[in-house]
Amino acid sequence: MPKISAPMDYFPLSVAEGEAFCNRLEEITQLKTCIEQLRPVLLVSPRRYGKTSLAIRAITQMKMPFAQFDFFSVVEESDIEKVILQGAGKLISQMETIPKKALKLASELFDGTNIRAVLTKVGVSIEINRRKEKPAYYVLDILEKVERLAQKADKKIILFFDEFQCVGDVASNHAMESVLRQVAQLTKSIAFIFSGSNRHLLNQMFEDRTRPFYKLCERISLDRISEAAYSKHIQLAAKAIWHTEISSQALDAIFSATARHPYYVNLLCSRLMRGKLPDAEMVNQIWYQYAKEERSSVSSETELLSKNQRKLLTILARVGETKAPLGSEFIQKAKMAKASIEQSLNFLEQKDYIYKDENGSTKLLDPLIQVVLSEDEW
Numbered sequence: 001m002p003k004i005s006a007p008m009d010y011f012p013l014s015v016a017e018g019e020a021f022c023n024r025l026e027e028i029t030q031l032k033t034c035i036e037q038l039r040p041v042l043l044v045s046p047r048r049y050g051k052t053s054l055a056i057r058a059i060t061q062m063k064m065p066f067a068q069f070d071f072f073s074v075v076e077e078s079d080i081e082k083v084i085l086q087g088a089g090k091l092i093s094q095m096e097t098i099p100k101k102a103l104k105l106a107s108e109l110f111d112g113t114n115i116r117a118v119l120t121k122v123g124v125s126i127e128i129n130r131r132k133e134k135p136a137y138y139v140l141d142i143l144e145k146v147e148r149l150a151q152k153a154d155k156k157i158i159l160f161f162d163e164f165q166c167v168g169d170v171a172s173n174h175a176m177e178s179v180l181r182q183v184a185q186l187t188k189s190i191a192f193i194f195s196g197s198n199r200h201l202l203n204q205m206f207e208d209r210t211r212p213f214y215k216l217c218e219r220i221s222l223d224r225i226s227e228a229a230y231s232k233h234i235q236l237a238a239k240a241i242w243h244t245e246i247s248s249q250a251l252d253a254i255f256s257a258t259a260r261h262p263y264y265v266n267l268l269c270s271r272l273m274r275g276k277l278p279d280a281e282m283v284n285q286i287w288y289q290y291a292k293e294e295r296s297s298v299s300s301e302t303e304l305l306s307k308n309q310r311k312l313l314t315i316l317a318r319v320g321e322t323k324a325p326l327g328s329e330f331i332q333k334a335k336m337a338k339a340s341i342e343q344s345l346n347f348l349e350q351k352d353y354i355y356k357d358e359n360g361s362t363k364l365l366d367p368l369i370q371v372v373l374s375e376d377e378w
């Protein structure tokens with residue numbers, strides 16, 4: 001049967017891989033150096049800027065066995081353990097691809113412990129027998145065994161802890177962090193990558209000298225992708241789809257709508273790609289159409305804010321940006337006391353509602369919230 005391949009998705013809404021991945025060359029080099037030298041590294045950016053995509057890209061290029069632990073949905077300490085167990089099972093299956101051999105390997109590894117390996121349809125799965133100890137105890141055990149396995153196989157491996165701030169959030173006694181620090185400092189075979197999107201929680205975990213992760217990691221902060229890199233990337237896709245480039249006006253319209261926020265660039269472009277070669281007007285029309293569809297979801301998100309915070313966000317959305325949010329002009333517009341503006345701004349920045357761009361202008365971080373709040377006559 002002829003092989004039917006799905007059309008290339010140049011603008012995925014999930015992890016960007018292959019040709020869908022744009023630039024980030026410096027960050028990839030930096031990350032790969034950390035991996036090679038087994039230096040623990042922390043990737044930081046607001047949500048949906050491309051941390052997972054970047055980590056997976058660098059990891060795949062290293063061609064090393066790896067495990068990805070996604071902590072996004074953990075709500076209690078035992079969930080952390082579960083995520084690590086699952087990842088460790090997959091890792092063993094990667095290091096030994098023949099299932100029966102993988103099971104034997106895992107069984108030998110965990111012999112004499114309360115941890116048991118079983119074979120499932122998707123490979124080796126690791127379980128805990130009669131539990132007596134706290135989750136951190138088993139996590140330490142598993143990571144030590146993973147280290148031993150890597151040494152035995154004479155291979156270096158990568159452990160990628162994604163949305164790591166959730167670990168600090170659910171595990172109050174920091175036992176899990178201590179265990180991870182212990183392994184990360186002593187390891188001779190494991191490269192640790194941590195990533196996280198809540199800067200406030202991450203700073204608490206990584207910058208507080210009383211916490212186990214203090215000064216453990218090198219930090220890579222992800223910004224938005226440059227206009228030059230995005231232009232090249234979008235035009236390559238345009239040539240593949242319409243056999244011609246899109247106009248510079250249409251490109252500008254894409255950048256001005258999305259402010260180069262990676263998720264929204266992909267969202268807008270994936271909608272554009274379904275139609276004919278777009279001009280600037282079509283770009284705007286499709287963007288406003290999307291904003292209309294999402295109005296109620298934006299409202300429910302901003303409803304979580306206090307009255308002052310929402311007011312400030314709305315004013316900022318209307319003016320677009322300001323270099324002096326505490327200057328007299330902005331204070332007059334806001335009709336709020338300087339102290340309450342300052343307080344609200346701090347909150348909004350901490351929660352990633354606003355950010356300072358590369359020119360020092362304060363703006364809304366999410367271009368969808370920006371367009372919805374600034375168009376309130378709809």
Ligand SMILES: Nc1ncnc2c1ncn2[C@@H]1O[C@H](COP(=O)(O)OP(=O)(O)O)[C@@H](O)[C@H]1O
Pocket residue numbers: 011012013014015016020021022023024045046047048049050051052053054262263266
């Ligand atoms: N380097 C990149 N090139 C193109 N698109 C990207 C890139 N990085 C991320 N994206 C896109 O941005 C969105 C968020 O990416 P993701 O890696 O999930 O971010 P995060 O892990 O920071 O939340 C996705 O739609 C993804 O396809």
Ligand SMILES: [Mg+2]
Pocket residue numbers: 051052053162
């Ligand atoms: Mg992610």
